[in-house]
Structures are given as C-alpha cells and as structure tokens.
Amino acid sequence: MSEKLINAIAEMDDELAVSVVKDLIAQGTDPMSILDDCRSAMEIVGKRFEKGEYFISELILAGEMLKAISAEVKPLIKQEGAVKKSGKILIGTVKGDIHDIAKDIVVFMLDVNGFEVKDLGIDVPVETFVEEVKSYQPDVVALSGFLTLAYTSMKETVEAIEKAGLRDKVKIMVGGGTIDAQVCAYAKADGWGTDAMTAISLAKQWVGGK
Secondary structure, X not given: OOHHHHHHHXXXXXXXXXXHHHHHHHOOOOHHHHHHHHHHHHHHHHHHHHXXXXXXXXXXXXXXXXXXXXXXXXXXXXXXXXXXXXOXXXXXXXXXXXXXXXXXXXHHXXXXXXXXXXXXXXXXXXXXXXXXXXXXXXXXXXXXXOOOHHHHHHHHHHHHHHHOOXXXXXXXXXEOOOOOHHHHHHHOOOEXXXXXXXXXXXXXXXXXXX
C-alpha cells in the first residue's frame, strides 16, 4: 500500500498522484496494488462527497486522475494477464441524460475489481441497450442517470429488454446520485445504488450467484 498515492488522490493533488504512480511502476510495484490504492482513495473521496466536504468539481478531478492513472497502469495489467475477469457488465447513461462523471468512476472501479465492462457512453437510446444485451451478452446491465427524466428512460429500457425476451438473462441495476428504492421499483430493476462501491457489491453478489 502506498499511503503517498492514496493521500495524493484523496487530497486532489493530480500531478503528485500521477508522479507517484510512475515511480511505483519504475520500482516494479504490482499494478494491481496500485489500483487497490486508487480504490481506497476513491472510498475516501466518496465519503467526503457524502459529508459535503467535496463537491462535483472534486469528483470531476478525481475522475480525471483515475483516467490518467489507468492509462499508466492498465497496459501493464494486460501484459501480465494479472486480472481474470469474473463477469461482464454493460453500462451507460440512459436516453436524455448526459451525466457521466459518476458513471466513469463506476466503470473504473468495476474494471479494477475484476469485471469486463463495456461502456456505451451517455444519452444511450433504449434500442442500443437491447442490441448490446443481445450481442455482448452481459451478466449485469447498469443504467446510470442523474436527471429525474432519466427515471422514465430507465423504466423504458428495462421494459424493452423484457419485451425482447432478454430480461431473465441479466440482472439490472440503476444508479446515480438521485436514485433511491422508489426509482428502482418504478424502473423494475433488480437493485440500485448511489455510488461505485454499491455497484461493485451488487455485481459481485449477482455474478457470484450465477
């Protein structure tokens, strides 16, 4: 564990964080250990956001740091074959919503926790989700959204997946800062969450039970 890296990320020092990662790589540090430190740091960031100590601007910066660190570390993981993917997850921000900060963090965290993740991006049409469920054959579909209008898009997406005869083949989670149990029930999803750690927990529970 590198306390220096964890603190750099948690304290929003992006230049130091990337510099520390490069030093750790040069020292031959296990790339998965670096990603574990990132995960630990993001837990701190998430808690500070929940407490109102950090705001959207910090989440944006955290997301950018994760992208930069990922660019340094992921090639090493692929070379070493260090990660055995444990399940496939299809994720995207639903039609009518363009928020992607939280989604990008979830994608990163799922990736470093051993899942194969396909990110469809933002403002994803219902039809695209259905097509991708057919071709990608994921274990889990994650529908992201922040705006209230996203709730209807989530519901319509789940209904379309069901109409296509694919509902019993996947578990569906809905997520975002405004999502709650009521929205989950309205969309007829299997689970919900407001942060990356909940998404990971649900994914592990569902994929592990297959």
